[in-house]
Amino acid sequence: MLTWLVHAVLATTIAVSWQSADRTAMTAEVVRTGSVILEGVTFELDRAVLMRGSDRVLEELRAMLLEHTEWAFEVQVHTDESSDPEQARALSAARADTVVGWLTSRGIARARLVGKGYGSSRPLPAAPAADPGLQHRRVELRKLNEE
Numbered sequence: 001m002l003t004w005l006v007h008a009v010l011a012t013t014i015a016v017s018w019q020s021a022d023r024t025a026m027t028a029e030v031v032r033t034g035s036v037i038l039e040g041v042t043f044e045l046d047r048a049v050l051m052r053g054s055d056r057v058l059e060e061l062r063a064m065l066l067e068h069t070e071w072a073f074e075v076q077v078h079t080d081e082s083s084d085p086e087q088a089r090a091l092s093a094a095r096a097d098t099v100v101g102w103l104t105s106r107g108i109a110r111a112r113l114v115g116k117g118y119g120s121s122r123p124l125p126a127a128p129a130a131d132p133g134l135q136h137r138r139v140e141l142r143k144l145n146e147e
Helices: 002-018 021-031 054-067 084-105
Strands: 035-037 074-078 111-120 138-143
Touching: 002 054, 021 035, 054 084, 074 084, 084 138, 111 138
Parallel strands: 074 111
Antiparallel strands: 035 138, 074 138
């Protein structure tokens, strides 16, 4: 029960921190770094089911992708180290497929998106100041092409 509560609080915190950002901020980050972390895209505990509130962020992402049809991305999902590495990789792969499915069901071409689950194998070198948990648990898009 405590684990579920901690995850629920973290998901709420992430969603609240995202409210000030939009597709313009996402676009600027992609132009600047070639990637963007989607703060606010969260999943049910140990499942590849999007939590309430994730749609807001995904709609902003969809809008960015519609504005920049020349861009293609690897949709990466990363987990923390709390489970078996192979289970974490499988879960993160299923979650990446969920995000890709959400976008393609709303008009984004499948050819522009590659889902990839990394489990806990690629933490960020430093955690984002807004949420240290994003060092491990995150959905990140990495640009695959140059225009």
